[in-house]
Amino acid sequence: MLFPLVINFFMAVICYIITVRLIPRLKDKFIKANLFGIDMSKTTSDKIPESLGVVTGCTFLITMFLFIPVPFGNSLLYKANFPQDEFVKYIAALLSICCMLFLGFADDVLDVPWRHKLLLPTIASLPLLMVYYVSFNSTTVIVPKPLRDMFGTSVDIGLFYYLYMGMLAVFCTNAINILAGVNGLEVGQSVVIGLSIIIFNVIELFGNLSKAHQFSLYFMMPYVAASLALLKHNWYPSSVFVGDTFCYFSGMTFAVVAILGRFNKTALLFFIPQVFNFLYSAPQLFKLVPCPRHRLPKFNSKTDRMECSLVVFKYSEINVLGKLCLTIFRKLKLIQWKEKSDTIITNNFTLINLVLLYTGPLHEAKLTSYLIAIQVACSVLALIIRYPFAWIFYDV
Ligand code: UD1
Ligand code: MG
Numbered sequence: 271m272l273f274p275l276v277i278n279f280f281m282a283v284i285c286y287i288i289t290v291r292l293i294p295r296l297k298d299k300f301i302k303a304n305l306f307g308i309d310m311s312k313t314t315s316d317k318i319p320e321s322l323g324v325v326t327g328c329t330f331l332i333t334m335f336l337f338i339p340v341p342f343g344n345s346l347l348y349k350a351n352f353p354q355d356e357f358v359k360y361i362a363a364l365l366s367i368c369c370m371l372f373l374g375f376a377d378d379v380l381d382v383p384w385r386h387k388l389l390l391p392t393i394a395s396l397p398l399l400m401v402y403y404v405s406f407n408s409t410t411v412i413v414p415k416p417l418r419d420m421f422g423t424s425v426d427i428g429l430f431y432y433l434y435m436g437m438l439a440v441f442c443t444n445a446i447n448i449l450a451g452v453n454g455l456e457v458g459q460s461v462v463i464g465l466s467i468i469i470f471n472v473i474e475l476f477g478n479l480s481k482a483h484q485f486s487l488y489f490m491m492p493y494v495a496a497s498l499a500l501l502k503h504n505w506y507p508s509s510v511f512v513g514d515t516f517c518y519f520s521g522m523t524f525a526v527v528a529i530l531g532r533f534n535k536t537a538l539l540f541f542i543p544q545v546f547n548f549l550y551s552a553p554q555l556f557k558l559v560p561c562p563r564h565r566l567p568k569f570n571s572k573t574d575r576m577e578c579s580l581v582v583f584k585y586s587e588i589n590v591l592g593k594l595c596l597t598i599f600r601k602l603k604l605i606q607w608k609e610k611s612d613t614i615i616t617n618n619f620t621l622i623n624l625v626l627l628y629t630g631p632l633h634e635a636k637l638t639s640y641l642i643a644i645q646v647a648c649s650v651l652a653l654i655i656r657y658p659f660a661w662i663f664y665d666v
Contacts, residue, residue: 271475271484274341278488282495285333289499293325293510300510305378307511311452311569311576311634318508321378323516326496327371330519333492334364341488355405356485362401363489363526367519369394370443374518387447388440394522395439398529399432406532414663435529438538442528443521445544447514448551449621449641451566452576452634453506457497458642459543460520464494466540466649467527470656479532486531493523506635539652543645547621550604554619558592559583565618567626567637575631578606578617585614 300306300319307320338360345352373390376382382390409431413421450456468490471483497520503510528537538545554561560583567576588596599605599619606627608615617623625640626632632640 271480275484275487277340278337278491281333281337282491285329285492286495286499289326289329289496290502292329293322293499293503296322296325297510305513309453309508309511310564310566312507313571318511320511321375321513321515322500322503322510323512323514323519324371324375326500326512326516327367327374327519329499330492330496330523331364331368331371333496334489337488337492359401359405359485359530360488362397363530366394366398366439366526367522369397370522371515371519374443374513374515377518378513378515387444391440391443391518391522391525392436395436395525395529398439398526399435402435402529403432405530408532412664415665416663435525435534438528438534439522439525441521441544441548442525442541443518445541445548446521447517448555449544449547450517451564451620452622452638452641453508454501454504454635454638455622455641456512456517456520457501457504458638459645460516461494461497461501462642462645462649463520463524463540464490464497466652467524467537468494470533470536470540470653471531474533482530482532486527486533489523489527493520506638536652536656539655540649542648542652543621543641550599550619550621550624553592553595553599554581558595559588559619562618565620565623567622569634570631573631574633576626576634576637577631578623578626580615581618582613582615584612585609586612 297319300321301317305320306317308315309318339346342353342357342360370391373394377387377390409428410424410426411431412424446456446460449459468487471486471490474480474483475487477483497516500510500512500516504512524537528534548555551565553559554565560581562579562581565579568579570577585593596605596614596616600607604624605616605619617627621644622637622641625637625644629640
């Protein structure tokens, strides 16, 4: 079991070295291809190459392809014992990730509308769900001890389990993309999630599902390595932007290991800040409250600090549901509120703005560091929930 993992680790290190050198060399090519953005939080308006996540994705995929002979090499020599089912899992996982990388890149180039952003990951996750159906088809959920009198020890939720896994792929891909807008945040949060999954896999490596966790590690180590290389160039002050390509690629990689590594509920625990950001953003995402094209914090060039970005609207134009959300957010002190007759001025509903609301204006690098610290703290919380807490509620 250890040999392929050790090889995978060294291949991940090589993947990091190649990616970190490749990115600066390809920057000009991206600008020539009109793939660039302007950093809205800087005084200069230099062209910053965008969608460099595609380079990370490609070096990751190449590493994964080159790795195939390592776990399957022995079986290739003795064809009769070739583990077809393991191989199909590996290939389907790569297919889903590859599809999402392609769709993410298409999104960066063509600017796909929002509703399609929900559809694309659903379709890209189908090969994965098929393999899950053929290999495991386990749709049983263990009931927590306090509810066992009502529901029994376990409940088979059938089709809903597949619905949940499909939604997990959609959520993972989009949740990272909407917690974005300050240098290094998209990749920073993804690296923390990736490292948290690695820690969890290592803890579980000697448990009953060791094969599944080993499978997850094969993907996670090269993923984290390639992403760290991107982070080096995307950290403040960013010399490249990651693009939606990276967010989609990351989200799908997490969904793949969660589903085929058989920890799709634990995986969601590593997304606590993203779940919060999604719920907090929901009134704007579902257009109950106006949602500008960009919700990233506002840069104050005089102080070199980031401030909450604001949204202005007429209270009378908001529907009942929107008004209810606004009231709840105000009661929970999640938003600032300025009222001038019918006109309301409040902050955009993102976790980034919420941090700024409580800390006051911050330098961009410090803001990213705070948000990454929140992600790390939530991962620690996730492991506490998964272990000491789970021992209270389940027979583990
Ligand atoms: C998502 C967010 C949007 C946020 C944007 C920033 C939602 C619904 N959408 O949109 O609010 O403004 O991400 O990435 O929440 N940029 C910077 N600095 C950075 C990163 C990005 O200025 O550190 C700017 C650049 O101009 C870059 C652009 O954002 O070109 C990329 O935005 P894009 O990824 O296309 O936005 P969305 O993912 O659609
Ligand atoms: Mg984006």
